[in-house]
Amino acid sequence: xxxxxxxxxxxxxxxxxxxxxxxxxxxxxxxxxxxxxxxxxxxxxxxxxxxxxxxxxxxxxxxxxxxxxxxxxxxxxxxxxxxxxxxxxxxxxxxxxxxxxxxxxxxxxxxxxxxxxxxxxxxxxxxxxxxxxxxxxxxxxxxxxxxxxxxxxxxxxxxxxxxxxxxxxxxxxxxxxxxxxxxxxxxxxxxxxxxxxxxxxxxxxxxxxxxxxxxxxxxxxxxxxxxxxxxxxxxxxxxxxxxxxxxxxxxxxxxxxxxxxxxxxxxxxxxxxxxxxxxxxxxxxxxxxxxxxxxxxxxxxxxxxxxxxxxxxxxxxxxxxxxxxxxxxxxxxxxxxxxxxxxxxxxxx
Amino acid sequence: xxxxxxxxxxxxxxxxxxxxxxxxxxxxxxxxxxxxxxxxxxxxxxxxxxxxxxxxxxxxxxxxxxxxxxxxxxxxxxxxxxxxxxxxxxxxxxxxxxxxxxxxxxxxxxxxxxxxxxxxxxxxxxxxxxxxxxxxxxxxxxxxxxxxxxxxxxxxxxxxxxxxxxxxxxxxxxxxxxxxxxxxxxxxxxxxxxxxxxxxxxxxxxxxxxxxxxxxxxxxxxxxxxxxxxxxxxxxxxxxxxxxxxxxxxxxxxxxxxxxxxxxxxxxxxxxxxxxxxxxxxxxxxxxxxxxxxxx
Amino acid sequence: xxxxxxxxxxxxxxxxxxxxxxxxxxxxxxxxxxxxxxxxxxxxxxxxxxxxxxxxxxxxxxxxxxxxxxxxxxxxxxxxxxxxxxxxxxxxxxxxxxxxxxxxxxxxxxxxxxxxxxxxxxxxxxxxxxxxxxxxxxxxxxxxxxxxxxxxxxxxxxxxxxxxxxxxxxxxxxxxxxxxxxxxxxxxxxxxxxxxxxxxxxxxxxxxxxxxxxxxxxxxxxxxxxxxxxxxxxxxxxxxxxxxxxxxxxxxxxxxxxxxxxxxxxxxxxxxxxxxxxxxxxxxxxxxxxxxxxxxxxxxxxxxxxxxxxxxxxxxxxxxxxxxxxxxxxxxxxxxxxxxxxxxxxx
Numbered sequence: 001x002x003x004x005x006x007x008x009x010x011x012x013x014x015x016x017x018x019x020x021x022x023x024x025x026x027x028x029x030x031x032x033x034x035x036x037x038x039x040x041x042x043x044x045x046x047x048x049x050x051x052x053x054x055x056x057x058x059x060x061x062x063x064x065x066x067x068x069x070x071x072x073x074x075x076x077x078x079x080x081x082x083x084x085x086x087x088x089x090x091x092x093x094x095x096x097x098x099x100x101x102x103x104x105x106x107x108x109x110x111x112x113x114x115x116x117x118x119x120x121x122x123x124x125x126x127x128x129x130x131x132x133x134x135x136x137x138x139x140x141x142x143x144x145x146x147x148x149x150x151x152x153x154x155x156x157x158x159x160x161x162x163x164x165x166x167x168x169x170x171x172x173x174x175x176x177x178x179x180x181x182x183x184x185x186x187x188x189x190x191x192x193x194x195x196x197x198x199x200x201x202x203x204x205x206x207x208x209x210x211x212x213x214x215x216x217x218x219x220x221x222x223x224x225x226x227x228x229x230x231x232x233x234x235x236x237x238x239x240x241x242x243x244x245x246x247x248x249x250x251x252x253x254x255x256x257x258x259x260x261x262x263x264x265x266x267x268x269x270x271x272x273x274x275x276x277x278x279x280x281x282x283x284x285x286x287x288x289x290x291x292x293x294x295x296x297x298x299x300x301x302x303x304x305x306x307x308x309x310x311x312x313x314x315x316x317x318x319x320x321x322x323x324x325x326x327x328x329x330x331x332x333x334x335x336x337x338x339x340x341x342x343x344x345x346x347x348x349x
Numbered sequence: 350x351x352x353x354x355x356x357x358x359x360x361x362x363x364x365x366x367x368x369x370x371x372x373x374x375x376x377x378x379x380x381x382x383x384x385x386x387x388x389x390x391x392x393x394x395x396x397x398x399x400x401x402x403x404x405x406x407x408x409x410x411x412x413x414x415x416x417x418x419x420x421x422x423x424x425x426x427x428x429x430x431x432x433x434x435x436x437x438x439x440x441x442x443x444x445x446x447x448x449x450x451x452x453x454x455x456x457x458x459x460x461x462x463x464x465x466x467x468x469x470x471x472x473x474x475x476x477x478x479x480x481x482x483x484x485x486x487x488x489x490x491x492x493x494x495x496x497x498x499x500x501x502x503x504x505x506x507x508x509x510x511x512x513x514x515x516x517x518x519x520x521x522x523x524x525x526x527x528x529x530x531x532x533x534x535x536x537x538x539x540x541x542x543x544x545x546x547x548x549x550x551x552x553x554x555x556x557x558x559x560x561x562x563x564x565x566x567x568x569x570x571x572x573x574x575x576x577x578x579x580x581x582x583x584x585x586x587x588x589x590x591x592x593x594x595x596x597x598x599x600x601x602x603x604x605x606x607x608x609x610x611x612x613x614x615x616x617x618x619x620x621x622x623x624x625x626x627x628x629x630x631x632x633x634x635x636x637x638x639x640x641x642x643x644x645x
Numbered sequence: 646x647x648x649x650x651x652x653x654x655x656x657x658x659x660x661x662x663x664x665x666x667x668x669x670x671x672x673x674x675x676x677x678x679x680x681x682x683x684x685x686x687x688x689x690x691x692x693x694x695x696x697x698x699x700x701x702x703x704x705x706x707x708x709x710x711x712x713x714x715x716x717x718x719x720x721x722x723x724x725x726x727x728x729x730x731x732x733x734x735x736x737x738x739x740x741x742x743x744x745x746x747x748x749x750x751x752x753x754x755x756x757x758x759x760x761x762x763x764x765x766x767x768x769x770x771x772x773x774x775x776x777x778x779x780x781x782x783x784x785x786x787x788x789x790x791x792x793x794x795x796x797x798x799x800x801x802x803x804x805x806x807x808x809x810x811x812x813x814x815x816x817x818x819x820x821x822x823x824x825x826x827x828x829x830x831x832x833x834x835x836x837x838x839x840x841x842x843x844x845x846x847x848x849x850x851x852x853x854x855x856x857x858x859x860x861x862x863x864x865x866x867x868x869x870x871x872x873x874x875x876x877x878x879x880x881x882x883x884x885x886x887x888x889x890x891x892x893x894x895x896x897x898x899x900x901x902x903x904x905x906x907x908x909x910x911x912x913x914x915x916x917x918x919x920x921x922x923x924x925x926x927x928x929x930x931x932x933x934x935x936x937x938x939x940x941x942x943x944x945x946x947x948x949x950x951x952x953x954x955x956x957x958x959x960x961x962x963x964x965x966x967x968x969x970x971x972x973x974x975x976x977x978x979x980x981x982x983x984x985x986x987x988x989x990x991x992x
Contacts (some may be wrong), residue, residue, distance in 0.1 A: 020490035177973030180842040239461035245454025245482040291470040333818025
């Protein structure tokens, strides 16, 4: 017989305002943010010209040499920031999709959003031979159109979680076939470029990717968090949450739109980095041991995962030999296997 | 089983302050909750047409009827889970769909048939979620919330389970936890969809006793869908018998439960005797042989 | 859990009309007739149309004319389509019954990933470069992953969730490997991008000969499992109460599905959706009885596959669209339509 002692703290003001937080969740988020920051600094120092931890901090504070300043602030910082923002967006987007679909496999990879963005990118790469910036735009359009299509096709007096996943799988298969076709039409150079993009890479990302992503997150993250309490109620089923006064369809639509935007933007910036959206919410949940969508922990976990994976791929294979998506893919698989073994030992599945 | 509350009024409902004179003037019917000529349908399948039902204030209303007669559908319409394709459901004189969701949720609670306990949630947390309509982003957990949750759990006898995980509880315990959550919502009207399904006889009676207490001691209006006609007759103050999407009879059980009614609604030949415990009507189905000879 | 429509809706089930069996048997005959027509179309239609008398000539009086040669080539392709289609549909139906999950398909259990990873290994590390050479690798890869999924997710009391999770996990790890190889090895990428779309175009008699024994054995095994799988479909406890041997049924079903799908994938590359979709369509008019679902799936899946292949040859003339792409483009919308038509209660 398990009992849980949840250590929650409530802050109340005399005016009748009150805020409640779970100590463990706060601790997990704090630790993740700290780890992410540290990993980011290490990542900035990693590369063909290694820079020490202290030097990176000094340069970030504006006290580095001109050479260091160029490498850190012009080359590596934007790349790391794109990684952070992409990871955070994917983590948050994944948590939203999983919570709305009430399915731990309801991630953008499974629902076909990533594949849709890939189609957009492949059209630009293969048919138009476009520039990197055009690929980004193509991917963004592809992701948004796919997201819209899934939502409209799944709509039938409201969007039912399971129907959403099923429709997503259907759309995903069609789009994957289109991608396969485009790949067979490409010449080998374009095909290689396409495969690198499809794996998900942070290589060569600069400030022009940072700003739009940052602006989008600045709008969407607060919007999503403001609706987190409704989402938490929706875990108990539509009837219960309706009875509690949640406008279920409205909250669901708003959060879905936000999740599609976050995922499409992240994918456009770095390619469909696999498994971050799938695993970040699951890992976060395991750490916080808290029911509910765990939005902020998932966001922090996504950022931590992506930056750490990028660092690992550079350490293991040398700078920019293998894109970060390879590492997240393998990590994702290993994580799921580990999950399987431990859950089985615990007799839970 | 269910401990008496300190003075019986702790959990009572605080009247909505923002609906005083304005809604009084609008009120067209006497009762707070009613359905007017509603047509209820899923997709294209019509369950009930032109159905009108009044829920008497301060009653313990029970809706009975055979399978597929529309009783759960009616309850879903009354609780705004299902929008009528025609007609309207009125709460305090207003069309229920037009009211702010949280305001309805502070007036009318629902215990649905299917609800999902999130993975790894504790009893205390689940019951606490019933406070949602009383909360806001800057008012996440007031002292009042804490008190109401404690009392709701005490009331339903699950206080000592507060730190247990919901998915480890027995069916009877779990049902009481969900009822506690609905209680924590503090609504003057409470709708329950088959609250005794899957419970053993002792827990069925526990749940119904609890409903009767909520009704008698706190003056809440309760509406429940029940399968067991004898339970309905014993606990209800107002009975609504549905068949094929229309009301066959309604009124106090003593007035309306007759052998003819049971035969008409359920197609079952029976005798009605007085319940030796309560004097309410008790349905005794006719013996198999008696039924076989008359039908053939 | 996912059932949230009211009980009134669930309560109604149409009573079975007495002649339903006859209708179903007739339907099966009609399906066979359709299959025959599609097979003929598959021989007649292509970059060059052949009139039916030419097809007849090529099939039964082969004298080596140009038309006869074309018929010959298309005949191999058609036979492979027949075999692979039946195998994919059958394995999908078995997997869906086994996992009690209407979404189970060979992809979900990692079989496609296993085959793809083996093919890429064959190209990169063993220097294999012909399609015929891939077949054994693909089959071994599929079988190995099938066994691994079974071992990790199944052996002691497989549950649907475990099998799906194990399949997803192994696919994930293998796709990571696949992408790493494709990025670093242009030659592998170049071969694999054509293999992974799934095609019947390179069918040869020797390919068919290699996979035929496996397909035949798998088909027999799968068809024989209809009755025990019917019991499994009702839930573990009910199945036990009905006297079904759960462990054996599961192991055999997994074996049949892996062999069928592995052999089909080995011969034509991963073809999406046939295994997922056809059982869905079939169920909508046979109901849940696997004794009808399995034969229907066996007959109708090749109809879809060959039909898609013919369409692929027509739309992109003189080139052709690979069958795997056509099945997904036809299958996706049909699948979505099916999903939308269902009541929430059945999802």
